[in-house]
Amino acid sequence: MSGVVVTGMGLISTAGAGIGDFWNTLVKGETTYREMNDYKNNSNYRSCVGARIAGNSWEKYLNISADGQYGKASKYVIYAVLSALKDAGLSSDDLPPERTALIIGTTMGEIQAEERISELEHEKGTGSIPEDLLASYRTDNITAAVMKTLRISGPQYTVPAACAAGNYAVAMGRDLLEWGCADLAIVGGVDVFSRVAFTGFQRLLSLSPDVCRPFSRHRKGLVVGEGCGVLILEKYASAGSRRAGIRGEIIGVGLTSDRYHMTTPHPAGDGAVRSMRKALRDADLSPGDIDYISAHGTGTPANDRIEAGALGSVFGRDSIPPVSSIKSMLGHAMGAASALELIASLQMMEHGVMLPTMNYIGPDPDCPIDCVPNRTRPAKLDCVLSNSFGFGGQNSSIIIRRCN
């Protein structure tokens, strides 16, 4: 093994604020979204189901003094980063300040700050908007907050890439390590629940009125969610020298663009096919080497159909490995989704279990895949492919390998 490995993971999600709770919730097949009363009671919303993290007890672990300075997305990232470092057996004092990189992806950044600004502007005028609320909108607060907390000064990038944001951050982190620009990379994705996103998806008729059922007959759409997933990446030699526990190895990355449409994927899944093939080439693997695929699997009729078609193009229609989508349980955590799915994939490899696609009613002839319906399934997983295909046609495929 000579490449880039994952030595720590941290998260906050609707399935829990920690790896243990996250895994236990998902392995039980629990859905973590529900009706939201503020939308249920609003006649302008026909759907009211969403995934929002309840409570704020996690904030007491943040240990940051400037409470009004940062929005919720920044706080989610700080929490997940501190958790990931702890998981990696590292404290902030262990980090080489100039050689620690931080790359966080997002779809909408500190959108809740913008939403509050809009509410105040409407209710009381622009003069009523507090300075610290305005300052908390800055998208690069998401990474600046962590840099300040950890007192690190290495390469820092906030990279919006819609639903593929976490994977784009992982790809950039791996690149920076391989180029010698950093010795350790903290990477991940974050998004907070967004009224703007919920409103927009409603108008695109993309929201499910009840549950998310990827690849299933009668699927009706996605569920908007939130969360943050963070991974610690190191070169294998560096991880080995400090005897770090290794969660898995990043062996293949494929990033492409559909060059087709902002909201609709290419009808033949062109960008998705290319990203998967690129990742396989990068990993020097053939399709038959993949044991399981973590799908993008949003639960919308068109996206799932096109994704299934793309899988058939890459693997052969009759040779697609088992595929599941944890969005069936988490909803769509937007910029955090791909990072959370990568963490779930690493957990699946560790536990020897494939997580299910929940809420599955029955097969859709347009989605001829084994989507591990409704129950976990034991499996020895050595190589896993994790796909995320984002708004704007941003496609990402990452292959991870189990470390013995």
Next chain:
Amino acid sequence: MNKHRVYISGSGIIMGKQKSRGDGPVIHEADYRHIIDDMQTALGDLNLRYVDKVSSLSMAAAWLALQDRGADIAGGFTDDAGLILGTEYGPLSSIHSFDMTSIEQGALFVNPGLFPNTVLNAPACQLGIRLSVAGPVYTICNGLTSGLDAIGMGYYYVRHGILPKVIAGAVDETGGIQSMIHKKTLPVGEACGFVILEGLPPRGKNGLENCVEIKGYQSENIDSQGNISSRLAELILRTLDMSGDLDDVLDLISVSARLPGKEGEILLGNICDLIGYHGTRRRLDIDWMGAGGLVQVNSILNGNRKNDRREYVFINLDDRRASVLALHR
């Protein structure tokens, strides 16, 4: 891994105009409409009905850069290209407008055609779709350093052989909610610029004699505490891979920083003393936000070399980060 030299093979910039001294420069549609029309003539209908200002500007400036390069888009120039767009605020005006409609009139009254403009990667993706970019499309939201960071990441991708070419640029607009959020120490202006980065030296008009190569890029978090001049000086020397006494090699040092006049001059003076440079120095007196780096870089690209000094250094500095890009002619 072999490392490639990275050349700037094309560039384009659109900058706002000041109505009067002290006003921030603004770009009007009339300033770039003809470029979009040229683009549509060459590529066909771009389907611009719901495309907002930052996305349109990105298309126009990128088109200028590609034309400067002589790129044949229809012939597949972008089939193996990546695209990296830096921006401080991205489509914030569109996000805010969409949200205000939802609040003021109701969620059922928002135009679904405008929803795609509300994600931060929208301008980059709108551009990537029109240019048929098949490779990765990155957006970098790093505040004032976004533009230099976009060029810097593009440089790394070409240098390390990940991509043979990258279209790198930055865009920001003013007005509305940005005016409320943005801390103003200088007049704030709108701009959009792109460069084409390739591993092969450009052919044609200026010849190899004047082609511009990226020599280095560094980016670092800079606390507001501590000796910023010393840290910036170190960063410059590391980027140039030199130890000091730069009068014979450096032709220009240009700084974009959110510092009021006198403070900016003092900082620049201190940096120049530390690196042993007494030549031409420029400090931007307009805050072009995330696009400042492209304004700086484009300022030297179309001139000819006038002397034997071949190195150029561009610095972006805000309250948390410094990025440095060095060019070699």
